[in-house]
Amino acid sequence: MSTPPKPGKALSVKVDPQLYDDLATLMRTGMTLSDAVRQAAAIVASAYRNAWEDGxxxxxxxxxxxxxxxxxxxxxxATGPTAGAPVTPAGGEPR
Known part of the structure; x- marks a missing residue:
């Protein structure tokens, strides 16, 4: 298992066609690329944490x-995910 980069470090990810489309969708709201990645990660991570904490x-x-x-x-x-609401990325499947 690898670890995420430390706070303040850059994240590097290869962009495939699906990720490109997903980021383009998020950025249609006017958010930056960094904000899109942060928001997507926050939404999915929240769903994971809730599933684990609820058992x-x-x-x-x-x-x-x-x-x-x-x-x-x-x-x-809206400026971010609704607290406590079940969420998923576009397409209905985690990536």
Missing amino acids: RIPDGMSPQITHVMVRPYDGLR
């Missing part, structure tokens, strides 16, 4: 994320 999935196992809940648009621009 639905053994700790360290990848949960199968099957759906997402999104609040209806209320005229205000």
